[in-house]
Amino acid sequence: MAEFDVDLFVIGGGSGGVRAARIAAGYGARVMVAEEYRMGGTCVIRGCVPKKLFVLGSHIRHEIEDAAGFGWTIPQATFDWPTLIANKDKEIARLEAAYTANVEKSGARIVKTRAVFEDAHTLRLATGEKVTAKHVLIATGGAPNHGRMIEGIEHVISSNEAFHLPELPRRIVIQGGGYIALEFACIFAGFGSDVTVIYRGDNILRGFDDDVRAHVRSEMEKEGITILTGCTIEKVDRYGDEYVSHLSSGSSVASEKVMFAIGRHPNVANLGLEKASVAINPSNGGIAVNAYSQTNVPHIYAIGDVTHRLNLTPVAIREGHAFADTVFGKRDVKVDHADIPTAVFSQPEVGTVGLTETQARAQFSRVDIYKTTFRPLKATLSGRDTRVLMKLVVDGVSDRVVGCHIVGDYAAEIIQAVAIAVKMKATKADFDATLALHPTAAEELVTMRTPTARHVRQAAE
Ligand code: NDP
Numbered sequence: 001m002a003e004f005d006v007d008l009f010v011i012g013g014g015s016g017g018v019r020a021a022r023i024a025a026g027y028g029a030r031v032m033v034a035e036e037y038r039m040g041g042t043c044v045i046r047g048c049v050p051k052k053l054f055v056l057g058s059h060i061r062h063e064i065e066d067a068a069g070f071g072w073t074i075p076q077a078t079f080d081w082p083t084l085i086a087n088k089d090k091e092i093a094r095l096e097a098a099y100t101a102n103v104e105k106s107g108a109r110i111v112k113t114r115a116v117f118e119d120a121h122t123l124r125l126a127t128g129e130k131v132t133a134k135h136v137l138i139a140t141g142g143a144p145n146h147g148r149m150i151e152g153i154e155h156v157i158s159s160n161e162a163f164h165l166p167e168l169p170r171r172i173v174i175q176g177g178g179y180i181a182l183e184f185a186c187i188f189a190g191f192g193s194d195v196t197v198i199y200r201g202d203n204i205l206r207g208f209d210d211d212v213r214a215h216v217r218s219e220m221e222k223e224g225i226t227i228l229t230g231c232t233i234e235k236v237d238r239y240g241d242e243y244v245s246h247l248s249s250g251s252s253v254a255s256e257k258v259m260f261a262i263g264r265h266p267n268v269a270n271l272g273l274e275k276a277s278v279a280i281n282p283s284n285g286g287i288a289v290n291a292y293s294q295t296n297v298p299h300i301y302a303i304g305d306v307t308h309r310l311n312l313t314p315v316a317i318r319e320g321h322a323f324a325d326t327v328f329g330k331r332d333v334k335v336d337h338a339d340i341p342t343a344v345f346s347q348p349e350v351g352t353v354g355l356t357e358t359q360a361r362a363q364f365s366r367v368d369i370y371k372t373t374f375r376p377l378k379a380t381l382s383g384r385d386t387r388v389l390m391k392l393v394v395d396g397v398s399d400r401v402v403g404c405h406i407v408g409d410y411a412a413e414i415i416q417a418v419a420i421a422v423k424m425k426a427t428k429a430d431f432d433a434t435l436a437l438h439p440t441a442a443e444e445l446v447t448m449r450t451p452t453a454r455h456v457r458q459a460a461e
Helices: 015-026 041-046 048-070 081-106 179-191 210-222 313-327 357-363 377-382 411-423 428-433 442-446
Strands: 006-011 031-034 109-111 115-119 122-125 130-138 142-144 171-175 194-199 226-229 233-239 242-247 252-255 257-260 264-266 300-302 342-344 350-354 366-374 388-395 401-407 453-456
Touching (some): 006 015, 015 031, 015 041, 015 081, 015 130, 041 081, 048 081, 048 179, 048 377, 081 109, 171 242, 179 194, 179 342, 194 252, 210 350, 210 357, 210 388, 210 401, 233 257, 242 257, 342 411, 350 411, 357 388, 357 401, 388 428, 388 442, 401 411, 401 428, 411 442
Parallel strands (some): 006 031, 006 130, 031 109, 130 300
Antiparallel strands (some): 115 122, 122 130, 142 264, 233 242, 242 252, 342 350, 350 401, 388 401
């Protein structure tokens, strides 16, 4: 009889856990996956996928507005939120079923229940059943974090609820200046809501290149979104169907919905981690892991948002795959977390890879900046008041392009391809040697000849 019931027990059926389960099963491992909610996890069920569907839907407003300059007469367009929600839900259900089918096809078994550690090798299911496992993978993801308990916090929604609102709010206040706050601000504005963003710092998208931050803010403001910086929401009062957010600045904003998008916390609570002696990383609250996603308990691993490293779906998938290759495929695979492209699906989008100008200047003695902003061709006829930003950050000594930052339509699509060049350590000369594809916005990336700024750090005397 086998020593353990299964070779691998995966807690969490999100993108990372599912990838690990399928690959491990492919190597012949006996795998069980526990999921207490819906297969697919944050990305599929209440993250990337429904969010992108919302982005696509709300962007249609721009297409309708832009059409007149191209000769189209479009009768008064109307938007029906419940139709979007119903169609989105149908697609998410289809994807969930596909995730489930793919896991089962791989030979892994799904149990639709919460699983918690009884000891380092034993998981207890909500049914009371106990399962022993040779290896355990914790892939429980993260959840919205509302921060400190302010008065009226019970009135505040997160992105989880935003995906299921019965009706489109006419006015919404969103606190936060990161990915989720800006993506939802633009989504709601696109559908016609009056949107106010409340951000505690001096400008949104902290950590992104400063030119990107300024550009996105000005583009969002041009679309009618109010962005109030240097303040926080201190209290939310309810008056019937209306809420009033009281700000630290002393002013207040009324709306039908108040949403917080002020970060997410790793799902580490009530998993019985202490019974398995799994350690938490004190610096970020996630499960502490090494470069192989291995915890302090050698047969227990953790991947994705629960480790609070880089909270991006493709990162979790890559970590899950690397784990399965290493442990069950007997191949030594580590995930390289450098130069990971990322996008904020604001409108316009942000696409970025590599270092910001500030980071590059801290790292290299000579940094050349190539930057351009321009009116996209479409805007010449549509009349839309918008500009595209493209920026290359170059190590002036090696000539390597160490960062690329784009704000504009299709920035995410463009940056995915640029990321290959950056990952291959392409130089500015390689970019220059590449012929332009005309007429596109992306051709600017290979036609910027003269640096717009050159920063040379003087050697310390
Ligand atoms: P982010 O970390 O991106 O942004 C959090 C924002 O909230 C920041 O502006 C932060 O300000 C602010 N904030 C944090 N704490 C407080 C507080 N106590 N009071 C007021 N403001 C506060 O988190 P999100 O929730 O937007 O998203 C979580 C993560 O999910 C992202 O970091 C990303 O990894 C991932 N994600 C990725 C997406 C994509 O790839 N397109 C889309 C959505 C999410 P400050 O900057 O000052 O700290």
